[in-house]
Amino acid sequence: MSTAPHTSLTAHVMPIDIGEHVLRSGFIGPQPVLALADGQVVFVKEDGLTRIHPHGDAAILVAHIQHDLVLTGGEDGRVIRSQPDGSSSELGHEKGRWIDALTASPTGAMAWSTGKHITARDSKGEIRKREAPSTVQGLAFLPKGYRLAYSHYNGASLWFPNSEATPDSLEWKGSHIDISTSPDGRFVVTSMQENTLHGWRLSDKKDMRMSGYPAKIRSLSWSHDGEWLATSGAEAAVIWPFKDKDGPMGKPPRECGVRPAKITQVAFHPNALVLAIGYEDNCILLCRLTDAAELLVRVPVKGQGSITALSWDKTGKRMVFGTSEGAAGLLTLP
Amino acid sequence: MSEKIPVTVLTGYLGAGKTTLLNRILTEPHGKKFAVVVNEFGEVGIDNDLVVGADEEVFEMNNGCICCTVRGDLIRIIEGLMRRKGRFDGIIVETTGLADPAPVAQTFFVDQDVAEKTRLDAVVTVVDAKWLGERLKDAPEARNQIAFADVIILNKIDLVSPDELAAVEAQIRAINPYATLHRTERSAVSLDAVLGRNAFDLDRILDIEPDFLEPGHHHHHSAEIGSVSITVPGDINPEKFMPWINEFTQTHGPDILRCKGILSFMNEPKRFVFQGVHMILDGDLQRDWKPDELRQSKMVFIGRKLDRAMIEKAVEATRA
Ligand SMILES: [Zn+2]
Numbered sequence: 001m002s003t004a005p006h007t008s009l010t011a012h013v014m015p016i017d018i019g020e021h022v023l024r025s026g027f028i029g030p031q032p033v034l035a036l037a038d039g040q041v042v043f044v045k046e047d048g049l050t051r052i053h054p055h056g057d058a059a060i061l062v063a064h065i066q067h068d069l070v071l072t073g074g075e076d077g078r079v080i081r082s083q084p085d086g087s088s089s090e091l092g093h094e095k096g097r098w099i100d101a102l103t104a105s106p107t108g109a110m111a112w113s114t115g116k117h118i119t120a121r122d123s124k125g126e127i128r129k130r131e132a133p134s135t136v137q138g139l140a141f142l143p144k145g146y147r148l149a150y151s152h153y154n155g156a157s158l159w160f161p162n163s164e165a166t167p168d169s170l171e172w173k174g175s176h177i178d179i180s181t182s183p184d185g186r187f188v189v190t191s192m193q194e195n196t197l198h199g200w201r202l203s204d205k206k207d208m209r210m211s212g213y214p215a216k217i218r219s220l221s222w223s224h225d226g227e228w229l230a231t232s233g234a235e236a237a238v239i240w241p242f243k244d245k246d247g248p249m250g251k252p253p254r255e256c257g258v259r260p261a262k263i264t265q266v267a268f269h270p271n272a273l274v275l276a277i278g279y280e281d282n283c284i285l286l287c288r289l290t291d292a293a294e295l296l297v298r299v300p301v302k303g304q305g306s307i308t309a310l311s312w313d314k315t316g317k318r319m320v321f322g323t324s325e326g327a328a329g330l331l332t333l334p
Numbered sequence: 335m336s337e338k339i340p341v342t343v344l345t346g347y348l349g350a351g352k353t354t355l356l357n358r359i360l361t362e363p364h365g366k367k368f369a370v371v372v373n374e375f376g377e378v379g380i381d382n383d384l385v386v387g388a389d390e391e392v393f394e395m396n397n398g399c400i401c402c403t404v405r406g407d408l409i410r411i412i413e414g415l416m417r418r419k420g421r422f423d424g425i426i427v428e429t430t431g432l433a434d435p436a437p438v439a440q441t442f443f444v445d446q447d448v449a450e451k452t453r454l455d456a457v458v459t460v461v462d463a464k465w466l467g468e469r470l471k472d473a474p475e476a477r478n479q480i481a482f483a484d485v486i487i488l489n490k491i492d493l494v495s496p497d498e499l500a501a502v503e504a505q506i507r508a509i510n511p512y513a514t515l516h517r518t519e520r521s522a523v524s525l526d527a528v529l530g531r532n533a534f535d536l537d538r539i540l541d542i543e544p545d546f547l548e549p550g551h552h553h554h555h556s557a558e559i560g561s562v563s564i565t566v567p568g569d570i571n572p573e574k575f576m577p578w579i580n581e582f583t584q585t586h587g588p589d590i591l592r593c594k595g596i597l598s599f600m601n602e603p604k605r606f607v608f609q610g611v612h613m614i615l616d617g618d619l620q621r622d623w624k625p626d627e628l629r630q631s632k633m634v635f636i637g638r639k640l641d642r643a644m645i646e647k648a649v650e651a652t653r654a
Contacts, residue, residue, distance in 0.1 A: 021417045037417035061414050075386075075414070096387060100410060115389050135391055135407060153393055153406065175393045175406050193406070193445075194396045215446060324417070 008296040009286070013329045016044055022322020025309035026065025028084055032320035032330055034309065035063035035072050041082045044320070044330065054080040054088040062102040062112075065311070071110060073099025079112050079119075092119055092127075101150075105141035111148050111161075113139060120148055120161035128161035138179035138190065151176035151190045156200070158188070170200045172207060178218060183226035187247055191217040197231065197240075201247060208249055210240055214262070219310075221268045221275070228254075228289065230266040230275050235259060237266050237277045237287065256287040257294065265310040265321075272316065278307025282323045297321075297331055338453040339416070340424045342529060343438050345479045346460030347431040347469055351489040355460055355521035355528070356428060357381050362525055369415050369422040371408065373430040384422060386411050390430060392437045395444065401588040401612040402444075403437040409445050416451045424529065425452065432475050435459075435482040436591065436612055442534075443614045456531035459483035459513075460521065464493045466502050480506055481559045481591045481636050483513045484533035492519045509559050510636055512542065512594070536607045536618050542594060542632045559591070562642045563634040564649050569600035570631050574652035579608070579615065582648065587613030589640065595633030598623065600654035608633075 021037035032044040039060050043050040058076035065071070070082045071091075079092035079099060097114040104110045108123035113136035120128045134153035141148055148159045153175050159167035175193035182189070187208075189199040195216055199208035210231075217233035227243040236255035240248040257263065257277040265278035273289035276297070282304045284297035298321070305325030312319050322328040346352045360368060360382045369384040388407045395402040408427065415425065427438055435457050442454040459479045462469075466488075469476035480486060486506060491499055499517070506515065514531075516523045532538040542563070575597065583590060590612060597606040608617030623629055635645065 023417065059414065059418050098386065098411070098414065135389055135410075137406075137410070153391065173394075174396045192396075193393065193404070193409075 007294065009331060009333070010296060010299060012334055013298060013331045016049070016320075016328040016330060018042060018322060018328040019326040021305075021324050021326060022309045022328055023060055024063040024065055025311045025320045025322055025328075026070070027311065027313040027318070027320065028065075028068055028070065030313060030318065031084060032313075032318070033065050033070050033084075034320070034322050034328060035060050035065065035070070036326075039074065041070060041072060041088075043084045043086075045084075050084065050086055052082060052086050052088060054078075054082050061099055064102050064104045064110075066104060067106065067314075069104055069108070071102060071104055073102045073112050077114065079110075091121065094119075101136055101139045103139040103141060103148075105146075109141060109146055111139050111141070111150075113150065116152075118148070118150060118159075120146075120159070122146055122161065126162075130159060130161070130167070132157065137175070137177045140179045140181045140188075142181050143183055143185045149179050149181055149188050151179040156188060156190055158202075170205060172198050172200075174198075177216065178220065180220045180222070180229075182229070182242055183222050183224075187242060189220065189229060191220065191231075191233075195233065199247060206246070206249075208247055210238075210248060210253070213238070219263075219265045219267075221266045223268045223273055223275075223289075224271050225273075228268070228273070230268055232263040232266050235262055237263055237275055239275070239289065254289065256289070256292050257285045259283065259285075261300070264306045264308065267310045267312055267319070270312050270314060270316045276310055276312065276319055276321075278310045278321060280306040282307055282325075282327065284310070284321060298329065301327070338451060339422070340455040340530065341442060341452050342424065342426045342455050342531075343435060343457045344426055344428045344460070345431075345433065345435050345457060345483070346487075347462065347465070347473070347476055347479075349465075350431075350460045350462040351487070351518075351521040352428060352431075352460045353379060355458075355487060355489075355523070356426065358521055358523075359426065359525060359528065364525060366423040367421065369425045371411055371425065371427045373428060373433070384415075386415070388427075390433055392434075399587065399613065401436065402440070404441040404444050405437045408438065408441050409448055412448050412452060424455075432473075434475060434478055436478075439482070439534075439611050440614060443611065443616070454534045455529065456484040456533035457482050458485040458487065458528050460487045460489055461502075461506070463488055463491045463499060463502050463517075467505065470505060477509060477559050478591070480509045480513075483510060484531055485528060486510070486513045486515045487518055487521060487523055487528075488515055489518045489521050491517045509561070511561055511563075512634055512636070534609060534616075536609065536616065537620060539594060539596060539607045539609060539620075542596060542634055559636070559638050560640065561634055561636045562640045562645050563632070564646055566631045566649060566653060567628075569598050569629065569654040570649075570652050571654040572597075572599045572602070572606070575599075575649075578648055578652055582645075583610055583613050583615055586637070586640075590635055590637040592636045593634065595631065596620075597631040597633070598629040 055074035077094040138151040157167040176190040197210035213233040219232035236258040281300040283300040286295040305323040309322040604619040
């Protein structure tokens with residue numbers, strides 16, 4: 001890997017001193033936001049950091065950051081929305097339980113789960129609850145309509161919270177962890193305990209198995225055009241083609257960013273076929289799908305942990321990241 | 335390696351004194367902090383800052399084998415706990431009286447992320463001296479918990495006569511002659527008997543000596559679960575032994591709860607040690623054989639329906 005100036009963006013990265021495991025990152029407009037495992041939400045502003053503790057002493061376990069929404073779920077069983085002015089409001093409280101999963105839709109619907117219990121909250125604040133067959137591990141809204149996908153043991157389910165109908169079930173033996181829906185709503189993909197991905201084409205529930213990973217796949221990112229799904233879990237970003245009717249079936253994935261370190265985070269640029277790749281040694285590369293050209297964003301630093309959060313702003317001009325050892329930074333593209 | 339957080343698994347029947355032992359561990363002045371994972375029925379009366387409720391969800395791995403199981407909820411809990419280092423020095427996982435300890439133990443070997451950050455220290459089983467006899471008759475899980483244990487706390491000894499105590503110890507030893515056994519009243523045991531055991535650490539497998547209460551007692555009539563220990567003088571041929579032990583644990587995995595061995599391999603100055611849980615085997619070369627040490631191989635299998643004659647014959651065939 002070259003670190004010659006013309007292939008490096010390292011000079012355009014502003015370090016942010018965070019000090020705790022960064023669980024998730026995102027932007028509120030141009031402003032980076034980081035949710036930390038120790039319970040803090042940090043708004044990165046022009047004139048410094050605003051740190052708030054919406055969960056008191058309790059840890060944040062899950063977080064979702066998008067557009068104008070910063071949502072966190074904690075060890076205290078609370079689901080809390082935080083604002084850049086430092087205020088926060090409680091949206092849910094599951095007493096004595098951990099919040100295991102959390103998501104939100106672009107239109108402001110939200111969902112969280114604790115054990116088998118799922119709570120869906122529509123954009124008007126109407127709450128619906130449901131019990132899954134086993135602990136819910138991942139939640140994701142489908143892009144259209146108020147429909148929630150959730151992963152659990154032996155499959156996933158699709159639920160219309162406003163309907164009395166039994167959720168549609170997608171079956172596949174084993175423990176399904178994270179879940180993601182394709183931007184066109186045609187596919188649902190889960191990561192599994194056995195270092196594989198499983199997918200379903202919703203039109204006919206046809207199964208897709210995507211295997212060959214040496215580690216669990218804990219980061220999934222769809223390209224802006226919905227044609228590619230980038231995944232962590234290997235020493236290269238593995239990118240599956242989803243353009244065709246039958247998705248990636250029978251097609252080899254693309255690989256980019258090959259390095260002797262496992263990839264822990266992937267994030268597609270919001271309007272170009274450029275993938276940001278974060279590694280277990282806290283290195284970050286940008287990789288262009290069209291010609292596999294690579295740009296260095298961050299040189300690995302010993303002792304700073306793995307990349308645990310990586311996200312672009314809406315315009316694709318800025319990217320924020322964080323590590324398991326509390327390092328963080330903001331890339332502004334030149 | 336040494337930075338991994340130790341995990342102690344606490345099993346035992348309801349009412350045996352598990353919660354009392356847990357509170358002793360938590361409140362004695364040892365200066366250590368623990369994260370405690372309790373089952374959903376056990377949250378009452380635990381005196382600790384960091385208590386997590388667990389659902390005890392057992393997941394089968396996708397190889398179709400009934401013994402290859404993990405605790406799905408535990409994987410998620412440990413992931414959450416380990417993001418905030420420095421809050422605790424160890425983790426204690428309490429299971430319900432009905433739980434099989436194997437999925438808990440296997441989680442620490444099967445899940446890569448869990449194995450990277452934590453290590454299983456020991457399985458500690460608390461049993462009630464007065465009621466164990468009854469439990470062994472009607473509850474297969476009570477038998478499992480004893481068979482699986484590294485440390486057995488034989489509690490409430492003040493409620494039984496010396497004869498009854500001897501009988502219950504014999505029952506325990508018929509199932510598991512290798513666990514360290516402590517006789518207690520109100521779960522009063524020194525904490526180093528329970529914590530820091532390194533029971534799954536190959537470097538700590540120093541010797542394998544069964545602790546039979548009295549000669550003869552280890553052939554207890556009702557023992558469907560029992561142990562087979564084998565001592566072979568001289569050397570073993572690793573090229574014969576390794577394929578056999580792999581094949582044996584793969585085929586009989588569901589019936590082998592625990593195994594352990596110290597082996598003398600031919601042309602090998604170091605001792606080979608192994609230990610296993612069901613089908614999961616871990617083995618490595620350890621220290622050198624000492625000049626005055628008798629080169630022999632010892633191994634023990636604890637499990638169900640173990641065929642002693644068959645195992646003896648198979649091991650005999652691997653001799654150098
Ligand atoms: Zn098995």
